[in-house]
Amino acid sequence: MSTATTRAIGTFAFRPLDPLADAELVHSxxxxxxxxxxxxxxxxxxxxxxDYAAIAAHPHHDAFIGLHDGEPAFLMERYDPSKAELVGLYEARPGDVGMHFLVAPTDTPLHGFTRAVITAVMAELFRDPATERVVVEPDVRNEAVHALNAAVGFEIVERIAKPEKDAYLSVCTREQFLAAVGAAR
Structure with a gap:
């Protein structure tokens, strides 16, 4: 488990999702x-x-509970897009890592929290020196996540048709991420 602190927001950490212990929380x-x-x-x-037991058993897909100041606050999935999720939908490169994230609903929103979460998620993924690019495939209708992705350096590459949705395949290199968030860190 790693931790990162974002100014004024608090401390973020990641732990593996336990499909049995975390199912009710993640369900909510x-x-x-x-x-x-x-x-x-x-x-x-x-x-x-x-679903999360299948992810835990998959050799190329992992799920994590994101903690904010020690409390569960978001979900992150990491996957190898050449072996899960995007197989055959784009030309994967060595060092590509796929990502999904979801911030838990709250009755007391904290301004800037979701952006701090995606920044922490990206920093966590790029902690691995083998990660060259992060790849995402959000639904084309999800304008809020497109704005968040752009804020941390993602560029839309193309529109792709997945079985469950039309998506914007987007990528972010380590350099794009650091340039996008450099002033905010």
């Missing part, structure tokens, strides 16, 4: 109306447990 996040683009609105707790 992925079925919330604000998580519509996560496409798990109709999932039961058992469905969430099953």
């Amino acid at each position: 996040w992925v079925t919330h109306p604000k998580a519509a683009f996560w496409m798990m609105q109709d999932h039961s707790v058992a469905d969430v447990r099953r």
Whole structure:
């Protein structure tokens, strides 16, 4: 588990998601109306447990609970896009890492929190020196995440058709990330 502190927001850390222990918590996040683009609105707790057990068993896909000041506050998935999620949909390069993130719903939003989360997620992914680019595939309709992605250095490469959605394949190199957030750090 690693930690990072973002000015005025607090400390972020990551721990592996435990499909059994975390299923109820994650279920409350992925079925919330604000998580519509996560496409798990109709999932039961058992469905969430099953889906995350499959991720835990997958050799090229991992899920993490993100902690804010020690409390669960977001979800991050990391995957090898040449072996999961994007197989056959783009030309993967060595050093590409796929990512999904979801901020937990809250009744007391903290200004700048979601941007701090994606910044912490990207920093965590780039902590691995083998990571050259982060690759994402958000739904084309998810304007909020497109703005967040741009804020941390992502560029849209192309529109792709996945079985479950039309998405903007977007990439961010380490250099793009550092240039985008350099002034904010």
